[in-house]
Amino acid sequence: MASTAGKVIKCRAAVAWEAGKPLVVQEVEVAPPQAMEVRLKILYTSLCHTDVYFWEAKGQTPVFPRILGHEAAGIVESVGEGVTELAPGDHVLPVFTGECKECAHCKSEESNMCELLRINPDRKVMIGDGQARFSVNGQPIYHFLGTSTFSEYTVVHSSCVAKINPEAPLDKVCVLSCGFCTGFGATVNVAKPKKGSTVAIFGLGAVGLAAAEGARVAGASRIIGVDLNSNRFETAKKFGCTEFVNPLEHTKPVQEVLAEMTNGGVDRAVECTGNINAMIQAFTTGNCFKCIELFGCYRGQLHPFVDATDL
Structure with missing residues (x-):
C-alpha cells in the first residue's frame, strides 16, 4: 500500500447516479487524503437500511451521483498531513459520527454530537476544502455521511476512524460501526x-x-x-x-x-x-x-x- 501513498487510486465502487436506480459498479478515481484525512482500503461493508433510504431519496434532499455506505471495516492505506494517531496498516472502522475532541459537545459528558463532525446526511464533500475525493472522468462523485464505504477505497476525516485490534475479524466487526453500537x-x-x-x-x-x-x-x-x-x-x-x-x-x-x-x-x-x-x-x-x-x-x-x- 505504501506505493500508492500520495497518488490517485483507481478502484471499483458502487455509484448511485440517480434516486432509486440500480447502483453502477464501475471504476472511480480516489484522490489522496488531505490534511487530517485518511484513505482507507475497505475490505468489508454491510448494507444498512439508511443507505437504502437515502438511495431512494423519498422525502430527502437528492444528492447524486453519490457513493453510499457507512457500516464497514478496512485498513488504513495512507494518511494526510497532521494525522498522528493512525498509520498505514492499521485495522479500522469508519464512523459516521466523528469526534474532534475539542468542541464543547465532545468535552461534555452529556453529548457526543460534535460541532464539526456530527452526522449530516446532506454534506456531500470533505469539510477541509469542500471538495469530493471521488471522481469519474473528472466529474465529482459525492460522499455520504463522511464514509462512503461502497468503494474499494474511500477518504474520511481522521476523527471519523476508530482503530481496532488487528486480531478482530473484519467481516464480523464491520457491523460495529453502525448497527450494533x-x-x-x-x-x-x-x-x-x-x-x-x-x-x-x-x-x-x-x-x-x-x-x-x-x-x-x-x-x-x-x-x-x-x-x-x-x-x-x-x-x-x-x-x-x-x-x-x-x-x-x-x-x-x-x-x-x-x-x-x-x-x-x-x-x-x-x-x-x-x-x-x-x-x-x-x-x-x-x-x-x-x-x-x-x-x-x-x-x-x-x-x-x-x-x-x-x-
Whole structure:
C-alpha cells in the first residue's frame, strides 16, 4: 500500500447516479487524503437500511451521483498531513459520527454530537476544502455521511476512524460501526437498565438484537422482545431475550399485554423500528421509565430515518 501513498487510486465502487436506480459498479478515481484525512482500503461493508433510504431519496434532499455506505471495516492505506494517531496498516472502522475532541459537545459528558463532525446526511464533500475525493472522468462523485464505504477505497476525516485490534475479524466487526453500537450503546449508555430490571425491546432486527444484548450485559432479568415476526425469537434468545410478544397474536394493544405481564409495566423500553405505532406503544408501556426511540432521534439529533421497519 505504501506505493500508492500520495497518488490517485483507481478502484471499483458502487455509484448511485440517480434516486432509486440500480447502483453502477464501475471504476472511480480516489484522490489522496488531505490534511487530517485518511484513505482507507475497505475490505468489508454491510448494507444498512439508511443507505437504502437515502438511495431512494423519498422525502430527502437528492444528492447524486453519490457513493453510499457507512457500516464497514478496512485498513488504513495512507494518511494526510497532521494525522498522528493512525498509520498505514492499521485495522479500522469508519464512523459516521466523528469526534474532534475539542468542541464543547465532545468535552461534555452529556453529548457526543460534535460541532464539526456530527452526522449530516446532506454534506456531500470533505469539510477541509469542500471538495469530493471521488471522481469519474473528472466529474465529482459525492460522499455520504463522511464514509462512503461502497468503494474499494474511500477518504474520511481522521476523527471519523476508530482503530481496532488487528486480531478482530473484519467481516464480523464491520457491523460495529453502525448497527450494533446504535442498539447496544443506546441501551447501556442512555437507558441504563438496572440489574434485575425489566426491559422491552421493540423490533428484533440487527439494532434490536444489539439493544437486547445491551440489556443482558447491564443485568436486566427480563428482556421482552416485541416483533411482528415470531421467527425472530429463537435468534433473539441468543442475544438475551427471555420472552417474546407478537402484537398480531393478541386482541388488545401490546402495551396492555406488557403491562399485564409485568405487573404494571416495564422499567425500560427501547424502540428500534421507527414505526410510529411502535413508538407510541413503547412510550406508554412502562412505569416510570426511560424510552429510547432510536430512529426518530439519533443520539439527540433529529433526522428522518423513519420507516425503518425492516431492520
